[in-house]
Amino acid sequence: MTDMPDREQNAFIKRLPIIIIALVAILGAYFLRDYLTFDALRDNRETLLAFRDNNYVLTVALFILAYIVIVAFSLPGATVATLTGGFxxxxxxxxxxxxTGATIGATAIFLAARWGFGEKLGAKLEGSDGIVKKIKDGIDENQWSMLFLIRLVPAVPFFMANLVPSFLDVPLRRFVISTFLGIIPGAVVYTSVGAGLGEVFERGETPNLGIIFEPAILFPILGLCLLAALPILLKAVRGKKGL
Structure with missing residues (x-):
């Protein structure tokens, strides 16, 4: 009888980090929605540039820390943060x-979710039958490809790409490497947009955030997606030949 309260307490402690993340995400979405915006960046651009010029190393450290917090707590403003990095x-x-900031933040939420729910949910999926088990086995057999795909495909929300692997048997090292390398194409595109914000501000315009879906950008990214999916396709073809 005394083991039950201890077990429940341990379960609550394990889930506490992801609960805190969820609460901060909700509060942040409400209280920070007017601060982590393109308009806020435009209005404070001179102050930010002056601070950077006088404190470059500190600016870099604070920027990366802010990016980590935004990603780890799923706060609004990740795109604006990326633009700010370029600006x-x-x-x-x-x-x-x-x-760097996005990878560390993603790793934090990955670890919090895995510690709180991942192992237990993963065990349930492993012990399940039917289509659920087949899907999990398919992901387990092609982890590198699947991890790169969910990072490269623009339509996959970033927070989903952080959470889903935490519920599966994905090693931390593999998650970190695939996250860091997989988000580089999109990060370079949006960072380059941010690098040109000075001219955009002067013209009184807003940046084209849909640039990633333009053919010149989208087709190379889709090519990378196809390259990432190639091992899965080859396995499927070999499997059919074996039949």
Whole structure:
């Protein structure tokens, strides 16, 4: 009888990080929606540039930390943060700072979700039957390809790409590597847009955030998606030949 309260307490402690993340995400979506915006970046651009010029290393550290917090707590403004990285630091090293912050933040929410729910849910999926088990086995057999695909495909929400692997048997090292490399194409595109914001501000316009869906950008990314999916396709073809 005394084991039950202890077990429930341990379960609550394990889920506490992801509960905190969820609460902060809800509060952040309400209270920060007017601050982490393109308009806020435009209105404070001179202050940000002056601070960067006087405190470059500190600006880099604070920027990466802010990006980590935005991603880890699923706060609004990830796209604006990426643009800011380009605006403050140019396409390079801005893209490197963006990718670093996003990867660390993604890893934080991955670990929180895995610690709270992942192992238990993964065990349930492993012990299930039918189509659910087949889907999990398919992901397990092609982890590298699937991890890169969910990062490369623009239609997959970033927070979903962080959570889904935490519920499966994905090693931390594999998650970190696939996240860092997989988000580089999109990060470079949006960072380059941010690098050109000075001219956009002068014209009183807004940046074209749909640029990633333009053929010149989208087709190379789709080519990378096809390359990532190639091992899965080859396995499928070999499987049919074996039949």
């Amino acid at each position: 403050l630091f140019a396409t390079f090293p801005g893209a490197l700072y963006n990718v």
